[in-house]
Amino acid sequence: MAAQLLTIEVDRLDAGRVRLRLAGELDFDTAPELIAAAENVRRDGCQDLVIDLTGVALCDSSGLSALVVVHRSDIVRLTGVGPQLASLLDRTGLTELLGVERPAAGGMRAAG
Template identity: 65%
Template sequence: MSHQLLTIEVTRLAAGHVRLRLTGELDYGTAPELVAAAAELHGEQHVTIDLAGVGLCDSSGLSALLVVRRGVGAIRLTGVSARLQQMLDRTGLTELLAVENTVAVDGANLRALG
């Protein structure tokens, strides 16, 4: 069984705002990498997490997103696939995590209308 690595690209957008662009799999083996990267964001109050490049997110990945949320002022998820959106809805996490109304389709983000 091959395990795809998680790549995290950090971009500082403005004072107190940073974007984490994730590529790969956010699962049991890689979720600690996201938590560690977020721990390095000293003083950042707004974190955008771009998930368009994430092919798999399991319950460990969801847990890591919650840990990140607790460590910073606010997070916003972008590039959320339809499958991940369904997981967030079913677990009630859409109530806790701000999800931008976009859907990742074949690597491209399409803004949903409505």
């Protein structure tokens, strides 16, 4: 079974603000790609990094580790966190640390 690739789209929102839109699997094989992308935008002057996880189909412990590494070196907010990943972040105590933006007005919303 072939591993799904991770794609990272870089959106420069304005001076110092960047959004990384991830799609695919954030795992052992692809976690270094996230770290490298965050380092690249930081070198380009990013001071506010938003990581959109809407398109992430799978996140394993290596993916979580990459999110923590990126958090340690940048101001990071996570958006588009689906129910499965939200549960994983809650169980590991990373929801607050990583600045997960929750949907407004009462909980999880259906993806779509």
